[in-house]
Amino acid sequence: MSDDLKTKVQDLIDTMINPAVAGHGGFVELIDVQDNRVYLQMGGGCQGCGAADITLKSGIERLIKEELPEVAEVLDTTDHQSGTNPYYSAGKA
Amino acid sequence: MDRLLLLLPTTTYRTEDFLDAARTLGVDVVCASEKPSTFEAHAPDHLLTLDFADPDAAAARVAALAGRRPLNAVVGVDDLTTVAAAAIAERLGLRSNPVAAVAAARDKHQMRQCLAAAGVPVPRFRPIALKDDPFLAARGVAFPCVLKPLALSASRGVIRANNVDQFIAAIRRIGALLQRADVEAAGDAAQFLLAEQYVPGVEVALEGLRVRGTLHTLALFDKPDPLEGPFFEETIYVTPSRLPATAQRAIEHVTAAACAALGLDEGPVHAELRVNDAGPWVLEVAARSIGGLCSRTLRFGTGMTLEEIVLRHALGWPIASLTRERRPAGVMMIPIPRAGRLAAVRGVEAAGAVAGIEEVAITAHAGQELVPLPEGWQYLGFIFARADTPDAVEAALRDAHARLAFEIA
Numbered sequence: 177m178s179d180d181l182k183t184k185v186q187d188l189i190d191t192m193i194n195p196a197v198a199g200h201g202g203f204v205e206l207i208d209v210q211d212n213r214v215y216l217q218m219g220g221g222c223q224g225c226g227a228a229d230i231t232l233k234s235g236i237e238r239l240i241k242e243e244l245p246e247v248a249e250v251l252d253t254t255d256h257q258s259g260t261n262p263y264y265s266a267g268k269a
Numbered sequence: 270m271d272r273l274l275l276l277l278p279t280t281t282y283r284t285e286d287f288l289d290a291a292r293t294l295g296v297d298v299v300c301a302s303e304k305p306s307t308f309e310a311h312a313p314d315h316l317l318t319l320d321f322a323d324p325d326a327a328a329a330r331v332a333a334l335a336g337r338r339p340l341n342a343v344v345g346v347d348d349l350t351t352v353a354a355a356a357i358a359e360r361l362g363l364r365s366n367p368v369a370a371v372a373a374a375r376d377k378h379q380m381r382q383c384l385a386a387a388g389v390p391v392p393r394f395r396p397i398a399l400k401d402d403p404f405l406a407a408r409g410v411a412f413p414c415v416l417k418p419l420a421l422s423a424s425r426g427v428i429r430a431n432n433v434d435q436f437i438a439a440i441r442r443i444g445a446l447l448q449r450a451d452v453e454a455a456g457d458a459a460q461f462l463l464a465e466q467y468v469p470g471v472e473v474a475l476e477g478l479r480v481r482g483t484l485h486t487l488a489l490f491d492k493p494d495p496l497e498g499p500f501f502e503e504t505i506y507v508t509p510s511r512l513p514a515t516a517q518r519a520i521e522h523v524t525a526a527a528c529a530a531l532g533l534d535e536g537p538v539h540a541e542l543r544v545n546d547a548g549p550w551v552l553e554v555a556a557r558s559i560g561g562l563c564s565r566t567l568r569f570g571t572g573m574t575l576e577e578i579v580l581r582h583a584l585g586w587p588i589a590s591l592t593r594e595r596r597p598a599g600v601m602m603i604p605i606p607r608a609g610r611l612a613a614v615r616g617v618e619a620a621g622a623v624a625g626i627e628e629v630a631i632t633a634h635a636g637q638e639l640v641p642l643p644e645g646w647q648y649l650g651f652i653f654a655r656a657d658t659p660d661a662v663e664a665a666l667r668d669a670h671a672r673l674a675f676e677i678a
Contacts, residue, residue, distance in 0.1 A: 196307045224634045229284045230277060230300045233292070234315045235308025260635045264279040264304075265647070 182209040184244055189216075193236055197222055200263040204236065212248040214240060224259020226266040228252070271341040271584055272297045274331060274357065276321065276350035279304050282561050282632065283346040283576075290576035296584070299340070301331075303349075314338055321349050322453060324356035324368065331357045342583035348422045349453070351375060351556045364583055366479075370532030371556045377419045377463050380531065380554065387530030389523060390550045392466035399444045399460055403437040406464075410436065413467040415498070418443055420458035423560060425646045429467055429498025436464075446644050470545030472496050472552075473510060475524050475538075476559050476567070476575070478582060478591060482534040484525040485591045487575065488567055489517055490599075493663055500642040505666055506563060507599035507659045516544060523549040537579050562630060562651045566598040596655050599662040601670055603631075603649040605641040609677035611649070612636075619672040625656040625665035629673075639677060649675060 186206050193204050201221030208215045216236070222228050229252075237250035256262075273296045277284050291298045300306070301317040309316040317334065319327040331340070343363055345354030351371045358365030373379040381394045397406045397416070416439045418426040426443045430436040443462050447454045474490040490506040510517055524540045537558040543550045558564060564575040570590030581588050611633050621629045631650035633639065640647070654665040 192311070196311065199307050202307070226281065226284065227277075227279050227302060227306065229288050230302065230306060230316070231308060233288050234298065234300045234312060235306060238312050238315060239308065257631050257634070262634060265634070265637065266280055266282040266632060 185214050214250045215253050218254040221263035224256045224262035226264040270297050274299045274340050274343040276301050276345040276354050278349045281347050286576045287346050290580050321353045324353040327353040328356040328360040332360050344583050366533050366535050373531050374556045384530050389527045392468050394465040396461045397464050403440040407433045407436045414464050415467050417463050423646050424501040426643050427501045468543040468550045470543040473542050475540040477538045486521050488593050502604050502642050505601045507662050511659050520549045527551045527554045563600045566600045568594045597659045597662045598655045601652040601666040605639045612676040612678045615674040616672040620669035623665050623669040625654045626669045628653040
């Protein structure tokens with residue numbers, strides 16, 4: 177079941193998610209699927225990006241849940257502090 | 270399910286904490302930024318691009334969206350979004366401050382005029398046109414004074430001048446700053462700055478929530494590092510304040526008066542004040558919650574975050590408690606020591622091992638161009654501490670900071 181779901185998530189990443197984030201120099205890797213929880217890692221322009229949470233929660237998670245309603249949650253395992261080329265950098269305003 | 274619009278600039282530190290709070294509350298979130306999300310085409314009802322500098326256009330755009338799927342609340346998370354958030358809320362009939370009140374709080378000259386007219390203690394002030402001859406503009410200015418842009422935050426562009434030469438240099442430096450590509454100054458904010466009396470004393474920050482015109486103090490922070498210039502870099506915040514109770518009551522009273530004078534009756538306020546023998550002086554009142562990651566120092570009731578309180582208030586939901594936890598807490602905004610590119614950060618583990626330290630969050634990334642004050646607006650990161658006393662919190666923050674080493678090329 178999990179392997180099947182993993183294949184479907186990977187397909188979404190390949191066909192819809194990565195083409196979208198590539199516009200900002202980013203990419204997303206599927207780390208694992210456990211108990212209907214999807215573990216992802218963000219790289220490139222997404223790693224450390226000030227808008228990474230928006231991309232993940234309002235973009236990636238929403239898309240995955242719409243396409244695969246059995247997914248309970250999408251979790252970010254990225255070490256954002258190690259990002260070296262984030263698309264947006266935060267500042268105090 | 271209630272539906273919430275969050276205005277999240279791409280440069281804000283606050284996205285993660287506000288989205289976490291929204292998830293905890295179980296609301297349907299619409300995120301708006303000033304630049305398009307890579308997923309906007311996939312989720313047009315949940316991702317928006319809005320021009321925060323054009324509140325009327327932003328309100329019209331959101332009204333079209335809300336016509337299809339109504340919104341229950343709108344929250345701007347920091348200074349860049351407060352006026353747009355108020356305009357959207359006004360257009361949709363949602364809980365908010367009046368647009369005029371928020372706009373006055375965003376313009377330091379308007380704010381000073383409003384507060385002075387209401388008898389709220391503020392430094393003496395006068396606007397200076399950048400096109401004017403700075404030597405002539407210095408006439409009639411008492412020294413020391415502080416020069417500041419009308420609409421920037423985080424002490425950006427704030428410079429003390431002790432004499433005419435420093436005054437002229439400061440005006441030129443602020444003028445150049447306002448021309449930078451990363452500064453969005455328009456109208457008066459691009460053409461004027463404010464010269465005001467330097468007020469000696471200790472500085473504090475009051476975090477509050479206005480509910481139907483009543484100020485609820487959520488936290489009062491001491492700023493133990495002296496802020497005497499020439500620049501005014503904020504570093505350590507510790508709460509509860511160690512000032513005498515009478516001084517704390519006076520600070521609350523003056524802040525409430527400032528909010529009332531501006532017409533800020535609903536939502537979060539972040540006020541900065543100086544305190545000396547003459548009492549509290551209001552330096553700033555912003556219609557937003559505390560900036561950076563600093564809100565992570567605050568927990569209320571049984572663990573509610575500041576962001577949850579802000580969202581609950583905007584949604585009109587009950588708030589069980591506005592009482593901060595009793596344990597003293599603090600944050601250090603790690604200053605940028607000099608210009609350059611960040612090559613490496615060392616000592617994070619050692620800093621995190623200091624007793625009382627809860628988190629060391631390095632937000633600058635390797636290779637990032639670092640711009641110190643007064644031109645800069647970012648920090649290297651944030652250190653968070655909790656301990657049995659405010660003094661112990663402050664000591665832990667200083668100890669942890671001393672263990673960090675930043676290699677800047």
